[in-house]
Amino acid sequence: MALLNLCQRLEPTIVLEQLGSSLFSTALQMVVKDRCANTTHLSGEASQQRAMTDFYMTYNLTTLLVPILPALLLSRLGDRGWRRLPIAVPLVGYLLLSLSLVLVVVLRLPVEVMFGAAAVYGLCGGFGAYWPGVMTLAAVSSTATDRSKVMMTVELVYGTAGLIGSLASGHMFLLYSSSLGNGTILIAVGALLQLLSLIHSSVLLQVKPESNTEPEDNTLLLPHSSDEVPVEAPAERSRVNVVLLVATAVLYVSAVGGGVEIMEVFVLKEPLNWDATQVGYGHAAGSMIFITSFFGVIVFRRCASDVTLILIGMLSFASGIYFMSFVTTTYMFYLARSLNLFALIPMPTIRSLISQQVPAVSCGTTLTCLQLTLTFAGLAYIPAFTKIYQRTVDGFPGFVFMLSSIITVLGMIPLSIVGYRSRQKKSRIPVD
Template sequence: MVMPSLCQAAFTVLRQVEPVIVLEQLGSTLFDTALQMVVRDRCANATYPGLSREDGQQKAMTDFFMTYNLIIRLVPILPALLLARLSDRGRRKAPIVVPLSGYLLSRVALLLVVIVRLPVEVMFGAAVLFGLSGGFCAYWPGVMTLASLGSTATDRSKVMMRVELLYGTAGLVGSLVSGHLFLLYSSSLGNGIILLIVSILLHLLCLILSIFLLQVKQVSDKEPDETGHTLSHTSDNADVVEAPAGINLVNVVLLFMAAILYNSAVGGAMEILGIFVMKAPLSWSATQVGYGNAAGCMIFITSFIGVILFRRCVSDVMLILIGMMSFASGIYFMSFVTTTSMFYLVRLLTLFALIPMPTIRSLLSQQVPASSCGTTLTSLQLALKFAGLAYIPAFTKIYQGTLDWFPGFVFMLSSIFTVLGMIPISVVGCRSPQRRQYERI
């Protein structure tokens, strides 16, 4: 009796979206560390007139990642829109299964680069394949859509943050072991082979689960309506009342503005941070890079705890502002980091930095009908990708231009963008109480 019940419970768990999230993130964190270290090794001998050897390596690395990240942001735009349309027409698994195929192919490409000693520029072609599959631009909205449609409006922020928690916990585990796995040798092929093989196997298992076992679950039409009715009359903490019959265009625009500004600040800073820690005076090794990535993934856990602690006493808008202030203060002091211990102390200030984006998505999903939820969340992801086409080259060139006198200037700039992103969120907060008061009257 015990074994059949355990098997049934395990089968039920495997049909949820959570195992897919965990396996994908474990594989991706291993790949990220591998790519970072491979690019560093290939750029070690890069030389530029007027630059020292270390500054030349930094310039070559930033140029590579600028091009690579621009490709994976630009190419997925049309495929992600098509997958979102398929999702809203009933094929909810399409935005998850198709991108996972692209993930797998890009990981195999990096393995070939390491084994066959191909030029690292081959990864630009891998990035194109990854983008044509929809990439993260299609995958993450697909995951969030399943989580959103499978929850009520009152629990949606918590459910989405729980997804982020699993994502971050898996990233934490993967990051902690990635540096050690990278240093393991496979015969005479060198470092990184075992790391990439494990990453590929994880992505393959993830793809199999998503194709054959993943279940699409959706709450009934009556449940959200009843929840929305209850919220409009009894909840003092809800920022907006769910409006399944139409779109609250003003709030949607404001939320898009806040998300773009905040994502630009975070994305621009994180784009540089992984390269910043490899130069003097930090000069991190592969193991330290893994630990640093793990510190970033810890923020997923602390942000989830913050949501659980604060959501009962503050509104969603205030949750977003707390998260933005946390990141703004932390990334500002990152400008002056000169030792590894200082780096981790500054990371403590960003404990709640991941609260804003899932909470913004939660608010956004309450401004549109369920039939448009997938398209709206994907449109937000596409807007963030378009913003990346501007902030990635901007932050890269600013960092290259300030290497000699103030390498941390880009982090100070990121803090300013975060503060600007707090303005439209504050406007949403000012609009919401007026709407609740009007409905009570």
């Protein structure tokens, strides 16, 4: 019975999908590196770096732009009772994306084929539908008081699966088939895992009835601090707070997304010049942050509000990515990443705060709109970071990481306003 209950939960879908995605990410990174290195008209490391960043810019923009309308449609269907749909349909896209990379490697197709595969993945909703679908299912199955913890638990499962998959991916990439080439076994295993995830989400996943018993208009902005009184937020006040939280999310995701995108290319050049195994370890270090962030929430939420938790996470990322600007050896890279211990706290906590400002019946649409707002931000920060890196790669390649740190600090400003407004509201509540 316990095994059956586990099979019906959300976690197996997340684990299988993230294991497959971790294998896919390492494979794609190494395939792109090999193709750019073997292209005859690309001479010199700077030219190869520009080619790789151009590929990732087009690929990432496609995966961000195409899913906008499909994600909105899936979120609407999810809020009408089809809670599994925003999860299962994007998993079809993940599977097709992995199968496309298999064909690129086996048939020696141009790597640009992945642009078309990314478009198909986007038409299935992409990450913009999948992750809000996962978070919505977690949100509507939890109370407002426990929501941050539940969402961070989802992030923990996601990160642990990514850690395991990343550690294995570099070694699996080296498994060689004389007729197929490096990486084929790795990608095929990833596709199989994503197929299993799709089957689980479509057949076994059970959507539990909403467990929330709070009134829909009882919105708590800072419910987790042990010394704070819950603050009821009027509709107008909630809207202002939501706008400020969205502004924080946009600035933070821009900093993280731009910095991490360039990091994938940065580690492949001198002086680091990583191979497939080291790339897998690097991804594992990123996945470890999910775990440390989870335990950070468990420890800090006993004495800190959600706003303070977000500030801790943003400060953690800002310090680590600033140190990354001066990385010249592998051990320095891991020292920089170690400063990012709590960098995954902000986004699930922001989603939790925003979800508490809206009725449950519109929770999925709200979180999807947040995700799409972050998508539109990606249309700006991805080309910006790419072009800045290309212009500074010869002189100061770490400049983009310093810029990422500055943007993170700017993102603390609207969040601090939210905290200030909340303290003002609390001070007006008469104490019996």
